[in-house]
Amino acid sequence: MNSRNAAYALALAVPAALMGGALIAQYGFGLYPCEMCWWQRYPHIAAIVLALLALTMKGQGTRGGAGDMAVILAAIATGISGLIGAFHAGVEYGWWQGITACATVATGGGNALDAIMNAPVVRCDHAPWSLFGISLAGFNFLISLGGAILVFALLGKGRRGA
Numbered sequence: 001m002n003s004r005n006a007a008y009a010l011a012l013a014v015p016a017a018l019m020g021g022a023l024i025a026q027y028g029f030g031l032y033p034c035e036m037c038w039w040q041r042y043p044h045i046a047a048i049v050l051a052l053l054a055l056t057m058k059g060q061g062t063r064g065g066a067g068d069m070a071v072i073l074a075a076i077a078t079g080i081s082g083l084i085g086a087f088h089a090g091v092e093y094g095w096w097q098g099i100t101a102c103a104t105v106a107t108g109g110g111n112a113l114d115a116i117m118n119a120p121v122v123r124c125d126h127a128p129w130s131l132f133g134i135s136l137a138g139f140n141f142l143i144s145l146g147g148a149i150l151v152f153a154l155l156g157k158g159r160r161g162a
Helices: 003-029 035-057 066-092 112-118 136-161
Strands: 103-105 121-123
Touching: 003 035, 003 066, 003 136, 035 066, 035 136, 066 136
Parallel strands: none
Antiparallel strands: 103 121
């Protein structure tokens, strides 16, 4: 696989894997997202759409064309999610204040009032899960920013090799 193809694949794989992990954490393990978690998901959704669009355009045109531009935008969106994750992790670790009240009620359906009254409050300043002291927001930062940088490096390598 050449570096350009690897960049296209990675531009899709990173946000798709992170979104998949977030959905498994939410629906499989009951780790409901707070407001800042949602903020991290939106750029990943955009990155997935852009990467899929890039894959459909890859065969059309030349290097640096619309497909490459869509991959670049997907990498930027993934990087933005990572930066939001860094900010969120800082809020969780108490390094700085969040910019919202940061409490979301996790509702589960049924009677809306009962669901709201009995649902747990999900706070942005508390990490409900961590591994080696790194929260999910921290992992999003590391993986997203690392993936975005790698996509740019692979695209750059592909251009030098052309």
